[in-house]
Amino acid sequence: MESKYSIKDLERLTGVKAHTIRVWEQRYNVVCPARTDTNIRLYCDSDLKRLLNVSTLVHNGMKISKVAELSDAERNALVLDSSKYNGNYESQVNGLKIAMLDFNELMFDRILTNSIAQIGSEETFSKVVGSFIQQVGLLWQTNTISLVHEHFASNLIKQKLFVAIDSVFSMNQSDYSKTLVLYLPSGELHELGLLYLNFILRNAGHRVVFLGQSVPIDYLKEVVVRMKADGLVSVFTTTPCSSDLDTYFKSAVDLLDGRDLKWFITGQQIREYDASRLDERFVLTPDIASLKKALFEKLSV
Known part of the structure; x- marks a missing residue:
C-alpha cells in the first residue's frame, strides 16, 4: 500500500520549504497531489521521490525550469551521477533516502561504496551517514517514515560500519x-x-x-x-x-x-x-x- 504524505511531511523529508513546494507544483507541475474532501494536499511516494531528485539538482545549480522539463528517469540518472561525490553531500543523502523508500539495497550500497571510494570512510560516515542518521531519526520519531524503513537503512549502514570499525580496531x-x-x-x-x-x-x-x-x-x-x-x-x-x-x-x-x-x-x-x-x-x-x-x-x- 502506497504511503500518503502531507506537505509538512515532504518538508521534513526533503528540506524544501512548503511554500517552495507549492510554487514548484503550481508553476512547473513538479508534483501532483491528491486532495481530501477539505482540500488538503496529500502526496504519494512518487511525488516524494521526484521532489527529492528535483531539490538535489536545483541545489547543485540547475534551474528549476530546466529540471522540470526532464523526465523522472533523466532526473534520477543525474542524481545518481552526482551522488558519487559533489562536495556538499546533499546528493548522497537524498539518494540514500530514495533507496530507503524503495527498499533498493543495490542503490543504497552503491552510494555508500562510491562515497567511501571517493572521500574515504571517515568523511563518508561523518558527513554523509551522519547527516542521514540525523534526518532519518527525526523522520521516524515524527512518524514520517515507518519502522521498516528505519530498520532497512540501519541494517545496511551497520554492515558498512562494522567493516569500517574493523579497519580501525587494531x-x-x-x-x-x-x-x-x-x-x-x-x-x-x-x-x-x-x-x-x-x-x-x-x-x-x-x-x-x-x-x-x-x-x-x-x-x-x-x-x-x-x-x-x-x-x-x-x-x-x-x-x-x-x-x-x-x-x-x-x-x-x-x-x-x-x-x-x-x-x-x-x-x-x-x-x-x-x-x-x-x-x-x-x-x-x-x-x-x-x-x-x-x-x-x-x-x-
Whole structure:
C-alpha cells in the first residue's frame, strides 16, 4: 500500500520549504497531489521521490525550469551521477533516502561504496551517514517514515560500519586518547547512532568499550572502574521513558560516586528533560551531531 504524505511531511523529508513546494507544483507541475474532501494536499511516494531528485539538482545549480522539463528517469540518472561525490553531500543523502523508500539495497550500497571510494570512510560516515542518521531519526520519531524503513537503512549502514570499525580496531591509541564506555540503557535496541559514534571515536584514536544494546545501569560500574573510563556515552531513543528519567539519573549519580568523568547522552527521550537539575558531569544534547561536537570539545580539554 502506497504511503500518503502531507506537505509538512515532504518538508521534513526533503528540506524544501512548503511554500517552495507549492510554487514548484503550481508553476512547473513538479508534483501532483491528491486532495481530501477539505482540500488538503496529500502526496504519494512518487511525488516524494521526484521532489527529492528535483531539490538535489536545483541545489547543485540547475534551474528549476530546466529540471522540470526532464523526465523522472533523466532526473534520477543525474542524481545518481552526482551522488558519487559533489562536495556538499546533499546528493548522497537524498539518494540514500530514495533507496530507503524503495527498499533498493543495490542503490543504497552503491552510494555508500562510491562515497567511501571517493572521500574515504571517515568523511563518508561523518558527513554523509551522519547527516542521514540525523534526518532519518527525526523522520521516524515524527512518524514520517515507518519502522521498516528505519530498520532497512540501519541494517545496511551497520554492515558498512562494522567493516569500517574493523579497519580501525587494531590502531594504537595515542598517548592522549581517552577511554569511553558506549552502551544503550535497558530495553533500548536502536544502536545505529551508537555504532556511528563507536567508529568516530575509534577513528580519532580513543579507546572504546562497546557494550551495545539493553545494558542495565547497575552493570556499568564494574566496567567504569576496571577500565578507568573517562566517560560514558548513550542514546535514549525509546527508553527510559520521560517519567523514569529522574530515577535513572539518581542511579547514575550514585554510580559516579564522586568520579571525575563525563556522561554524554542524546536521544528523543531527553530532548525536553530539564538538565539544569544535573551536575556538570552530565552532558545532554538534542541529537547525534550535537553529541559528537560535545564529545570532542570535552575530550580535548
